Amino acid sequence: MEQKSPNGENVPICKMYDDPEFNNLNDILHSMDEFIMTKRTLAIFKESKTIPYEIRKAKVIRKEKLFGLFKIQKSYDYYELFFPDLGAEKCYAWIDFDKSEIYAIDKSERKIKIKSHRQKLDLIQENKSNNTSKYTFEAKKIVFGKNFDFEIDFFKIPLYSWGEYVSERLKNKLQKSKITDIGFAHDKEQLGKMWQPHYPIIEFTE
Known part of the structure; x- marks a missing residue:
């Protein structure tokens, strides 16, 4: 991911692999901390209830064959959702x-x-300020209380889980619209073993 600043505006530049197996122009392209997505995908998130986000225009660069002889770089308009x-x-x-x-x-x-x-938060601060007190953290199960907002369509709890959580409403919208390169896991057992410790069991108070 690179940044370009035409007219003083930072525009993320996403350069795709020069490999047919990994350079499909899907609706969602993943980077480390944000989503790079098409306009139609962004529209679905905009009409959903989510935690606050930031949007910027983005460019996706892909090498493509011209007349089957040599490759040129082509640019496509996307959006960065963070x-x-x-x-x-x-x-x-x-x-x-x-x-x-x-x-x-x-x-x-x-x-x-x-x-x-x-x-x-206090223990995290203690880790930063005191060399003798060092804590690691473990979240095995997260139970959401009766104050949970069941109208929310996308949220995360980064201090307790690496997960990004979507409602059935948003999931169904994305699937109905045939948004490409997106997957969902209903429980941590569907994840790779190396990822499972970072995804607690999620439950809701009845």
Whole structure:
């Protein structure tokens, strides 16, 4: 991913692999922290209820054969959709910490149950300021309380999970529109073993 600034505006430039197996112009192109997507995909997210996001125009560059002889670079208009972690702050209030299984683990491997988001933030700050106190964190299960917003279509809880969560409504819209290169996992067992520790079990209070 590169940045170009025509007329003072930063435009992400996404250069695709020069390999037919990996350079399809899908509706969603993934990068490290954001989504690069087509206009029709962006329209679906705009009409859905999500956590706050940022949008920028983007360019996708792909090498293509000209007359079957040599390759030239062609440019396509896309959009960058980015969900900043700060936009997920309200999502932490939905967590029922008493029912969840979230722990801090100290140097002696003693587990300390996290009872609030504030406690987690305090321990993170302690890690930064105190060389003698170092905690690692583990989230086995996240239980959302009765205050969970069931109207939300896309959210994340980055301090507790690597996951990005979508509603059945948004999932159905994307599938009905035949949006390409997007997949969904209903539970962590559908993920690779190396990813599973970073995706807690998700439950909801009845």
